[in-house]
Amino acid sequence: MHSQIQRTLLGIVALLMISIPLWAHKPDQSYIYLDVLQEEVNGTLQATTQDLSTALGIEIPRGLTADQFETYRNRIQNYWLERIQFETEGKSIPIQFEGVKFLDLTIGYYILLDFTMLGLESIPDELQISYDGFFDQLPSHQGFVLIRNNWKAGIHDNEALPSLIYGRSEPGTQSLDLEKGSIWKGFVAMIKSGMWHIWIGLDHILFLLALVLPAVLYRKKPEDWSFANTMTANNWYPVGKFKPAFIYILKIVTLFTIAHSITLSLASFQLVSLPSWLVESIIALSIALAAFHNIYPFLKREALVIAFGFGLFHGFGFASVLGEVGTQGQYLGYTILGFNIGVELCQVMIIAFIFPILFFLRNTKIYRPLFIYGSIFLILISLNWFIERAFDVDLLFDNYLDKAFRRAKGLVGLG
DSSP states (O other): OHHHHHHHHHHHHHHHHHHHHHHTSOTTEEEEEEEEOSSOEEEEEEEEHHHHHHHHTSOOOTTOOHHHHTTTHHHHHHHHHHHEEEEETTEEEOEEEEEEEEEEETTEEEEEEEEEEOSOSSOOSEEEEEEOOSTTTOTTOEEEEEEEEETTTTBOSOOSOOSEEESTTSOSEEEEEOOOOOHHHHHHHHHHHHHHHHHSOHHHHHHHHHHHGGGGEEEOOOSSOOHHHHHTTTTEEEOSOHHHHHHHHHHHHHHHHHHHHHHHHHHHTTSOOOOHHHHHHHHHHHHHHHHHHHHSOOOSSTHHHHHHHHHHHHHHHHHHHHHHTTOTTSSHHHHHHHHHHHHHHHHHHHHHHHHHHHHHHTTSTTHHHHHHHHHHHHHHHHHHHHHHHHHTOOOSHHHHHHHHHHHHHHHTTOO
16 A cells, blocks of 8 residues: 555656646747846747747748748748737837747747847836737637746746736736846855756766765775776775765865866856867766776876866856856856855765765775776766767767666655
């Protein structure tokens, strides 16, 4: 009976976990995403080719490319312009289309039109949005307005919580408050964003794991300093006390944070820029080298040098994250500081969870094989990522790893 209840609860949780990401992309729904920045308001208009075909009375093929989209561009853009209007204080706000993207889901093929609001001298406190798209041809259709990013309101990467809902039974004109928040709220939200992007960043977590694996051991120089002898881990011995070892790994993690803070700042202020493929490839390689150093040491200062040196490249990776959430150029000092605090807090939380377990296992027979073969496993994973990122190929292993990662988080209730 108890096991049956457990299975039922797990089934409910699984259904909820499946339904949450699908909410923001359902058939018969269109979306208006807004990014409220420091001095401008941008956004994205999103609808499926199927709904646009019905509304326009033409056949827009699923899976169309950017080149093919040019055939339909004017009609689609004009439809949106006819069906949506932004106003503030009785003054109409024109929009200018900037680009197009596509989102291919099993439930539909979405066309995403980016736009910028023109003529805003400052960010208004309130917007009046009139919208009547698709409702005449599709009676069950709904339109959603979502504030995707608003620094002051502490909103980042929001694609699941609508601010306004339109339909045949909802008002065609509604007001949207843009000033619900403060700089402090935005700062706290960036702390949360930094924590979240460590938590979902498997490569960053595995780099931390490569650093923490030897933290409960100390190394003695063997008489025979050969690779074969090193592979047996005979020159590693368990540490005696918890506190010094824990403080040491915290120092390493903090040094890692200092390093990536430097390059995150340089990249965010556009003082240094590196190609994303190069940055992501080096981040993957950092895991392999940190894990290889566990097996065969090749640096005198060991983990301190690895943490700081590769932390510089991880900072460039975090800079691309800030760009994705639309925070570059607005309250940038607060953004960088809050994001780095969040990264450090999440790293400390991960270490605080993993380290006591490793400390408990350090005197057991399983730890040395775990240490060696765990490091080898990290090397294989990171080399797979390195090849994929450096040469733009898909080795398929990444999909299985991502599923295992999400399943592991789910088992501890943090999926």
